[in-house]
Amino acid sequence: MTLQEFFTRHPRLALGLSGGVDSAYLLAEAVRCGCRIQPYFVDSPFQPRFELEHARRLCEEQGVELKVLPAQPLADENVRQNGPLRCYYCKKQVFGAILAAAKADGFEEIIDGTNASDDASDRPGMRALEEMRVYSPLRLCGVTKAQVRQASRELGLFTWNKPAYACLATRIPTGTAITTEVLQRVEAAENELFRLGFSDFRVRCVGDTAKLQLPAAQFSKALEQRKELVKALKPQFAAVVLDLEPRGEE
Template structure:
């Protein structure tokens, strides 16, 4: 099935909108197809502030009305425990809230931006989406990440080259309890690294230490700027470790 055919069969829906490349492209194409769609952004401790800023900017560009919902995954003990199924429990709660809000606004369907390049075996949260009957048009229509970026560029979406940005909870090692304080430290540290010119990286928490994962092209610059990086992250971490294995896109 082609994306246009999907839109013809599904003319109205709410969209789980993160402000990232995938959901931005899905929203843009749905609007171009004449669908009645509304994007919903979930604001909570797992999302950095810039994601909401990007979501608002993109919706303003497309002329779409953005609905912002508040959610606190840390209210769920199974999420806080951060076991292997943490993403499942988190997605189940968040998308359950999205579905309730969407139905209250008159939408029978909820879509998300999962694309055909996403590996279901590596994403336990997809199980929750399946159980909640959330539809993933890009995945169902075989649209890979490369096509998302290429078409987004053609459509003039600023998100076309935006790196994937997994939620802040992924920075905490599995089995280590997630706290609001740890998430705040990560967000602040990653903001400091952005200010130093680094992109598409991760700050992983190792107790009081930060482990930096960077793309291969930025490893040399990180080594050269080790002093500046250490000073920038010092308010939140007592030391910084540079992972020499290049980071791959999640």
């Protein structure tokens, strides 16, 4: 099945729009195929501000209205305590909000941007999507991340080469309770790395230490700007360390 065939079979859809590469491409393809698509962005402390800005820009460029839904995933003890199934409970809350809003707007079917390259065995959040009957067209049609990027580039989407950016909660080690304050510190630290010209990185929170995960090509830049990095991150963390294992795409 092709995406065109999928959208022909499902002409009215609600989309969980993250602002990332995959859901951005889905939005553009749905519009191109003549699907009646309603994107929703779930705004929570887990999402950095730039993702919302990107989602708004995407919708403006595609000529569709974005609906922003506020959420507080940390109100759920299962999410706050950050156990192995945190993503499962978080997805339940996030897509539960989308399902409720979509139903009120007259949409019965929901889609998300999971692609054929995503490993379902390592993503408990996918189980939540299956239980809520959320469709993943890219996965169903066998569209990989590489194909999404290539097609996005051909469509002129600004997201085509955007690095993968998992939610801020992934920066906290499993088993360590998540707080809004810690998420804000991580976001502030990552904003500083963006400002200094780094990309495709993570700032992992290990107690009061920021562990920087960078692509191998940026190691020399980090060493050259060592003093600037430490100065920029010290307001948020007592110590800054560099992970010598290069970061791979999530």
